[in-house]
Amino acid sequence: MSFLGVVSGLVIGLVAQVLLGRLWSHVHQYLNPLTLVVIILALRGSPTAGMLSGSIAGFMQDAFSAQVLGVSSVGKTLVGYAVGAVNARFIVRSTVFLVPLIFFASAVEVAISILLDRILEISPVLYPRSILTVSAGNALAGTVFIKITERFKNRRNSAASIARLGERTSI
């Protein structure tokens, strides 16, 4: 995973979050694009990439939502690391594993945010029921996104292989 890929992913996630928030004010109760981006980056890269992107994504999210800076970073960093570590040990590609992994990772992230909000006595943005809704939304959107991008990638690889084979036969 290149640096440019990480930055692009985070920017896309941020724009998606801002845009979706403008289109529908309750979207944060059902989806967290930045957490999703962190999970995807962790799945595509290493635990280090996951935790760094989680830390940056958390700061970005807090800066854009008038939160106490760093509150979202704690959960996202942990989730980025954990998903990266799981992916390093077991290569997660199947939908059967992807869905629970994203669901669980999102649930942990939301739970940590809620916990920190309570400890710091900050007016909560997310509620306990959000753990379920955000996790489900992220699991669904993340799995669909990963599967679609994988299909595109496979198709592109197949086309490249066919082209290479054609070049060889012509020689």
Add this chain to the structure above:
Amino acid sequence: MTMTLARRRELTLLLVLQIAHLIVISGQIPAHGRTTLLETAIFRALSPFQRAAAVGASWISRTYRGYVWLREASAENARLRREIETARLELTRSRADKGELDRLRQILRLAESWPYQVEPALVIGSDSLNPMKTMFINKGSSSGVRQNSPVVSPEGFLVGRIITPVAPSVATVQLITDGEASVGVILATSRTYAVLGGMGDGRCSLRYVPNIVEVAADEEVLTSGLDQIYPRGVFIGRVTSSGPTSSVFKEVTVAPAVQLNRLEHVLVIIGDKPQLTRPSTPGETEP
């Protein structure tokens, strides 16, 4: 199980990051409600991204709205086009209906004012080789149309006569412009009798007009009734040219009063009006 060096490094980094986060958070808490230096610094560092994201979001939002608006405009455009087409079609139909209504009114007026019993008919076709020769109408023997029944236009100008064959619902009209047509006529001013025949090109000519007779241009030509086919006094057209020939008769050209190839309705004279006819004898059918 021993930890690898890489794993240790990762865990250390995680720990460092989380401690850093907590420091950042705790740095903001005592000054909550007031802007801290750290908050200001981070906010300042992130503000360009925030602005960029806001601009990007706004652009995407505008583009999306524009796209939706365009789609709606396109759909509305298509709907309006359909409506215009329908309205145009209705207008054309209305105009056609009005035209037909005018013609039918004219026919009715003529039918009422004429002393003859007429049968209105629709022109359903014309001669495929020469439209100035014959035409077909949608009335036949079942409507009282018979061979030699005179045919006039809605204005009351002579068109021709019915020739055989006559089917129950279709009949053939020989136009006065047909080369084989002959009509007994009289010149309205000079009161000269003659025979009118078609020239096949939309014009007619007069035969048997003596050279000594003065025929004025634009002189009216009426039926004379001498041929026992056409009733007397039906207007045919006007003289367009006349001149002497080497023989004893003049050469006179007549332009029919009606454009025969543009007729849509005609009237077939099927007899006199009942009050003008002699009392019907038993066994005779009403015309």
